[in-house]
Amino acid sequence: MDLKIIYLILYILSTLTLFASIVYLAKYRRFQSSKAIDGVNTYIFGLIFLFIYFSIQSLNFGRFIIEKIMPSYYNLFSQYINYLNLISSLFIVLMIAVCFLISVIILKEEYT
């Protein structure tokens, strides 16, 4: 129970800081050179996937709250979160990796 609270806090903080980072990165794009802008856009896209992953993980570790607040909906919520977990572990992590890799490839092509 204590560990779950710690996980939840860690992931919620990560989600919030990542959201703020994405916002500032989007603003920071106007200072980037035109060469790097495609690569920057791609890794921001990857960070959006990461944000979705953190949100799902936060919901996953926050199950115990739903269990306490709305016990009748717990099973439904748990089922929904399991599906989301499955999707995140099957696709979203892979999409993050692909976006980051494409971003590096674009940057390398632009600067070499």
Add this chain to the structure above:
Amino acid sequence: MGELINILIIFQKYLAVILFTIMAFYWYSLKSSNKIDYAVNSLIVSLIFAMGFPFLIDVIDFIPKSLNYLIKGVLFLILNIGLFVSVYISYNEKRKERSGYLKDITEKRRDAPLKLEFVREVINPELKMIKKEQKNILYEKKILEKERFKLQEERKEFLSEREETSLQKIDLENKYKELKKQKSDLIKEQDKIDEVNDFIENEKKSAQNLKIKAEKEFLNIKEKRNNLLILEDKLNNEKNQLEKRKKELDRYKSNLEEENENILLKERQILELKKKVKLTEDDSSSLKKRIETLQKIIKKYNLGEK
């Protein structure tokens, strides 16, 4: 199904780790080549790409799951905080730097070093470019003037041709009117011809009808004639028969006459015989009377004797 999904998840984890590793090598090679310009903050990019490394812990099996989550969470949090701080700081720095530049450029003092540099580095080349463009424009303007003169001449020619064409147009219009009149006359004549054609067709139809009727009547007459011929044959036959009968009747008649004569002869004979009979009757009656008288006399004689 569940086992298949588990296998897919494990496969995907390894695939993601491989992709992250390739990405890391690429980034390291790009960063070590020192070709990235000043505008790209390599610390931010490194921190972003470092977000892939907590996923490597998922693949390591010997770490307990609870510890795994904890390490991942802590690493993510540290990386995110680091990313946020570095992005925030560099954004503010860049913003301040940019606003400083803008202030220097827009400063009213003429000998401001940034303003002078801006003029030297940016405005002067732009001015040179504009002068070149101006020369090009003047050259093109001259060419355009020449073309304009040519166009004016062509326009005059065009206007004269236009007048000619307008006259031709009037002639053509007159011809067109005449043709229209002729066309209307032709249409009228065509109408008349059509009427005549209609009349002829009607007549043709009536003639055909009459022909059909005549053919029908001809056929009827033919039939009647055939019937008459048949009747004539019949009559001839009957006539022949009647003649035969007449001959027979004549024969009968002659026979009858003969017989009549015979009858008359026999009648005469009969009459003669009747006369004879009468005579004989008369004789007999007289005889009877005599007999009676004789009988009466006999009777008287007989009584007298008694």
